[in-house]
Each structure stands twice: as C-alpha cells, then as structure tokens.
Amino acid sequence: MLNDNQLSEPLVSVIIPTYNRPEYLKHAIASAVKQTYQNIEIIISDNCSAENPLPIVESFADPRIRFWRHPQNIGMIANQMHGFKIARGKYVASLHDDDMWNADFLAKLVPPLEANPDLILAFCDQYIIDAKGNINYPATEENTRGFKRHKLAPGVYQSFTKIGLIDKSIPTAAACVIRASLVDWNKIPAEVGGMWDLYLTYLCSISGYGAYYSPERLTRYRVHEQTDTILSGSHDAQAKIRKAKSELFCYQTLMSDPKLQEFKSYFHHKWLEANTTLGIGLIRNKQKDAARPYLWQALSQQKLNLRTLAALALTFIL
Template sequence: MSLHQECQQPLVSIVIPTYNRPDYLKQAIASAIKQTYQNIEIIISDNCSSENPQAIVASFGDPRIKFWQHPQNVGMLANQQYGFNMAQGKYVASLHDDDIWHEDFLGKLVPPLEANSDLILAFCDQYIIDANGIINHAGTEENTRAYKRDKLAKGIYKSFSKIGLVDKSIPTAASCVIRNNLVDWYSIPSEVAGMWDLYLTYLFCISGYGAYYCPERLTRYRAHEQTDTMLSGSRDVQAKIRKAKSEMFCYQVFMEDPRLQEFRTHFQQKWLEANTTLGIGLLRSEQIAAARPYFWQALNQQKFNVRTMAALSLSFTPQFLASKLIGISK
C-alpha cells in the first residue's frame, strides 16, 4: 500500500492492556504491526508487571507504538480504560495481550464503518487457540455455536440488543472495531470490573447506532491456564466471586433500563444465577453466613432450582462433609 493510500485511511487505535505475559504480548504486538491496514497507533498499557515489558516493546522499533506502565496495579478495568482514553484514532479496537489478530482483521472491519456513519461497531468470528497457539477446531466450532454466530448473517444490524446482551454474539473485548467518538470510556462504572466488555456492549446497544457482522474468523482467542475461567483452587474461587458480583451489577442495570424491558425476564434469570454462583463461591471459601442470603434471594424470586437448593442445603451441612460434596454445586 502506498504512503498516499495510508494517509487516506482514518487512524485506528489498537489498545493492548497487558500484565505479566511477556511471551504472549510479543505475539500480540506482532499481529498488530502486521495488519494490512497500516494507519494505526498501538497503545500498550502495562498494569505494573513484575517484569517490565518495555524491552519487548522497544525491540519492535516501531514509532507507532506508545507504551505506558502504571506505577502500581490499578486493576483490569482501569488499565483497559487508560488505553482507550489515550486513543487518538477515529476507530479503536482492543487486543488482549494473549490473543492474535489475522492480518486482515482491520482491513475487513474498518471499511463497513467508513461506508456507514450510522454504525458504532463492526465485529467478526474467532478461532480458539491453546497456550501454544494451536487452533482447537472443535472448541472453535463450539464457541461459534454457543454465541449463535453460526446463525448470524453477514451485514448490518440496526437493533442488536438481543445479539449483544442475550446471545452475546459480539466479542467486544477481542474481535471488534469501535467508532471512538461515540463512547465515553470512563462512563463504565468500576463495579463492572472484569465484565467491562459486557457493559460496554450494553452502551453500544442503547446508543441508537447499528452494528456490522463479518462471519470470517479474523482473531485467535487464547484459552489457557492464566484465563480466569480456567483457574484452579483458591484462585478459581476468588475469580468466580469477582465475576458473579460483576454480573449481578450488570444485569441489575439491564433489568432497570426501560429500553430493554422485552429482555427483562432473561436478565432477571441471569441475575438470579449470578446470586447462586456468588453464594457458592462464598461457601467454597468458607464464608457460610455470607453465602446464605444469596441463595435465599435466588429462591425467593424464582421457581424451585436444583442448583440453588443443593447449595443452600450444603450451607447447613457440617464443614468437613460439605467440602467433599461442594463439587456438585460448582
């Protein structure tokens, strides 16, 4: 592509939040640099990693890269928000430090946004890869079906609340290009924490703008031992507690939004499930008194639920026996 053509392209800001993943980070940066769409800036926001990745960043020798390291750990959401807020591009896209983009990711998703000013975002499908970067083909197909992208036609969706918040078809944090000037990045409340991408999708859905879907798999999402959903032991318990609290906050907001009343029953069900999940997490961390109110709340607002009843029963079981049985309620 000629320099003149590059200058005609709008600037795209690629935000890479990172924390203690130097090897993966190097691959993520490389995939950003190799984009066929070249008018980019790459913003790397490091959340005070124990091993400073500045040397890795400098090794690329690319003047389009901007690096910032927080002097202390500010949390996942604040680190992500900092990167977004620094973005100068007309469009912005989040690239996780452990994920990889296909070289045509931006080249395929920016043009639809340029062609239609009524779109707030463009998104695509994704591959699932393991820790070594190998594609998990069965996992990829399962992921596409789970988020109903196999049923999603290519093109523009003027109203996409069901796609975004019920089916969760839009991978906002990993496979999405966003029109920058339509989002107040600091309007995302701290309570959403790790569920910031779901809350951001909510903001997109209520914006009045549309979305574009490209059914190609243009990103590679890495599932590995450092992913929250794959942690084990006490770290797994704490991750579940954090996630459940974030989900409860998000679904409470969704339930109360009059623009989303047609989906209120769904959001209420998800909120109740999060209550049970939080209770189970507290139970597993031996906070029995704190766990029970969440079980009662879930039971008071829904019909008989086996998972909730089993967890509540375990809270009245002697601790030594409950610890052997708690697995049925995970």
C-alpha cells in the same frame, strides 16, 4: 513511513492491556504491527507486571507504539479503560495480550464503518487457539455455535440488542472495531469488572446506531490456564466471586433499563444465577454466613433450583 493513501485512512487505536504475560504479549504486538491496515497507534498499558515489558516493546522499534507502565497495579478494568481513554483514533479495537489478530483484521472491519456513519461497531468470528497458538478446530466451531454466530448473516444489523446482550454474539473485547466518538468511556464503572465487554456492548446497543458483522474468523482467542473464563468456572473461589459480583452489577443495570424491558425476564434470570454463583464462591472461600443472603435471594425469586438449594444447605452444615 505511511504512504499518501494510508495517511488518508482514519487512525485506529489498538488497545493492548497487559499483565504478567511477556511471551504471549510478543505475539499480540506482532499481530498488531503486521496489520495490512497501517494507520494505527498501538497503546500498550502495563498493569505493573513483575517483569517490565518495555524491552519487548522496544524490540519492535515501531514508532506507532505508545507504551504506558502503571507504577502500581490499578486493577484489570482500570488498566483496560486507561487505554481507551488515551486513544486518539477515530476507531478503537481491544486486543488482549494473550490473543492475536489475522493480518487483515482491521482491513476487513474498518471499511464498513467508514462507508456507513450509522454504524457504531463492526465485528467478526474468531478462532480458538491453545496455549501454544495451535488452532483448536472443534472448540472453534463450538464457540461459533455457542454464541450463535453461525446463524448470523453477514452485513448490517440496525438493532443488535438481542445479538449482543442475549446471544452474546459480539466479541467486543477481542474481535470488534468501535467508533470511538460514540462511546463515553467514563460511563463504564469499575463495578463491571471482567464483564466490561458486555457492558460496552450494552452502551453500544442502546446508542441508536447499528452494527456490521463479518463471518470470517479474523482473530485468534487463546484458551489457557490463566484465561479468566476458565478460572471463573474452576475451583478458584476468588475468580468465581469476582465474576459473580460483576454479573450482579451488569444484570441489575440491564434489567432496570426501560429500553430493555423486552428482555427483563432474561436479565432477571441471569441475575438470580449470579446470586447463586456468588454464594457458592463465598462458601468455597469459607464465608458461609456471607453466602447465605445471596442464596436466599436466589431461592426466593425462582422455582425450586437444586443447585441453589444444595448450596444453601451447605451453609448450615459446614
């Protein structure tokens, strides 16, 4: 039971989409249940996993958990959005089924949002862990620096377009709490795919509201063989194709937005890179004719790019 002080705290909806990761899911749920910030609902949305995770969910015997199992696989983005759309909290936070939160994650990020109604989100830094849950300290530091969070001072950023969309410092999908009433979840289309977090950052950044940053590492992002970023960077052609199509849609949207014209050249460059990536993915999937137009597109709108040129040449050789 929650005490009076906890009941006076605003409800936070923790969204855990899951698919075929029962062992990792246990740890994700446990990290949500153990939050020192107690007034939460935990929404677990199962995308028709081969093994029904209901027994895992029931083992926690926590009345704050709401479980939903789709009768068929509806796709990653639809499963994720389902959780957001049925959330009842003043704030929402996404927790991947293979990640974990420190016990004070919500306790550290909700108060700044409560103290300042002009903020739409609060985010933090994160640890990188391996498949067994061990912290990889070199990878953690590389992650912090790669997303330029080491350069961010703690506190409020009234404008965070560059931080969110160029530096990609805001881990919206894994280490962020969002004011739910300021986001129209129906405005995140299926075409964004695995780039839904960047698209959500985009919607937040053009809202006119600010962001709060805590440099503490309050979450643990797991890197393992099923991690999407690893799959899309490997020889998995389908993963590469999915990622590239998502990037094409997102960067086309960003470079077309009049509010973001300051960064249009950057988004155009990323869009061209996505054309090349999609072309390479299609070649690996033995669809060289389908690949050729994307590679021509990329080659015709930029200076000579050897990666694109080599891929295009392969479509005539293979």
